Amino acid sequence: MARKPKTDDEKKNDALKQAEETRKQRIQTRKQFEQDFKTEKENLKDEIDLNEGTDIKENMLKERRDWVQEWKANHNGKPPEDLKDFYDRFNVETPLTPEEQEAKRLQEEEEAKAKKKKKDGAKKDKGKKKKKKGGDDDDGGSQTVKLGPSEIVRKFDEFYEDYQDIWANRDEEKNQNQTYDEQMAKDEVMPLVENGYKKEVDEMIKIELENFKVLQGVKQKKKKKKKAKKKKKKKKKGLKIPGYKLVAGKDKKDLLVDLIHNIIVKKLPPRKLTDFIGEFNYIHSMLDDINLPPKEPSMALIRQLVTEYIIFPLGSAMVRKRFPDPIKSFLFYGPAGTGKTMMVRACAYETNSIICDLSPLNLEGRYT
Numbered sequence: 001m002a003r004k005p006k007t008d009d010e011k012k013n014d015a016l017k018q019a020e021e022t023r024k025q026r027i028q029t030r031k032q033f034e035q036d037f038k039t040e041k042e043n044l045k046d047e048i049d050l051n052e053g054t055d056i057k058e059n060m061l062k063e064r065r066d067w068v069q070e071w072k073a074n075h076n077g078k079p080p081e082d083l084k085d086f087y088d089r090f091n092v093e094t095p096l097t098p099e100e101q102e103a104k105r106l107q108e109e110e111e112a113k114a115k116k117k118k119k120d121g122a123k124k125d126k127g128k129k130k131k132k133k134g135g136d137d138d139d140g141g142s143q144t145v146k147l148g149p150s151e152i153v154r155k156f157d158e159f160y161e162d163y164q165d166i167w168a169n170r171d172e173e174k175n176q177n178q179t180y181d182e183q184m185a186k187d188e189v190m191p192l193v194e195n196g197y198k199k200e201v202d203e204m205i206k207i208e209l210e211n212f213k214v215l216q217g218v219k220q221k222k223k224k225k226k227k228a229k230k231k232k233k234k235k236k237k238g239l240k241i242p243g244y245k246l247v248a249g250k251d252k253k254d255l256l257v258d259l260i261h262n263i264i265v266k267k268l269p270p271r272k273l274t275d276f277i278g279e280f281n282y283i284h285s286m287l288d289d290i291n292l293p294p295k296e297p298s299m300a301l302i303r304q305l306v307t308e309y310i311i312f313p314l315g316s317a318m319v320r321k322r323f324p325d326p327i328k329s330f331l332f333y334g335p336a337g338t339g340k341t342m343m344v345r346a347c348a349y350e351t352n353s354i355i356c357d358l359s360p361l362n363l364e365g366r367y368t
Helices: 008-012 015-051 053-074 084-088 098-124 151-167 182-228 252-261 282-287 299-315 317-322 340-351
Strands: none
Touching (some): 015 182, 299 317, 299 340
16 A cells, blocks of 8 residues: 655655754754853953953962961971972862772782782792783782772763853753853963963962072071171161251250241231132132143132141141151142132241241351
């Protein structure tokens, strides 16, 4: 009985043919995704090198420098010879399971017995011809059987753990096209980038280690020289500054009287900070750019800066405690009549301070 031939629609909708076409399409899609993933890894490598290269180098240098300091602390200040121990510090054998320990013990016992039998047999058969090789060993001992899972089973266990950690509970709702994951690509590329910097960073650390050794040798030589020479008592000397001998040992009040007589400490007419009149220039503040020279400050901005950086630290003990390292010198510059002297007088009035005229013209011939 002849089979009825398939119609055109049946041929078109053949399940086996559609399954084969779907399989080929999936293979092609997977190859395309793999190629896209490789291309993206190369692009990511260049991007990481450009944007994060400096930070990666700094982190690698810091990691090695911290290890060097830890090594020196554990070896009485002696630096390491090289970075071999730095790379070997994580090469620690994983502990064996009880089954593996038992298998290892049995294997060692069998090997010890086999060696003993070989020695005894060698003594007995000395001078005789060697026997032909047979299927069994010469010592007649049985081969040791290794217990535990095989290498293939271990590989399957690793694959299963990777699947459970990465893919089992992965959310793929936003990845309808099943394209590559950018974070996974970055995680794969990062070790390659670090490996590229490894040689450069290690060379820098080796130079630092050589410098440590040189410095250590210099310190040891200095210690030997110090032991050879006898220590001499040094005489106390005064400060090496002009005019120190003229004021050494004087009382503060007497010194102030002397400064007033020499017109170095001056009493100027008082002025208030509010006498420095002027408004804030909003246009200049909007045009200020870090990359360009600053615009001329407005009067209000000068008052604000003088209040924050001069009057507050000089007039408030609380500010001095909270900011123990204030700016110690300021320069007022500009043409005559712009208010430089008036601002100094205002600072002295607001903080109840004295003014010392230390201009070269005023100091010439005094305390020198």
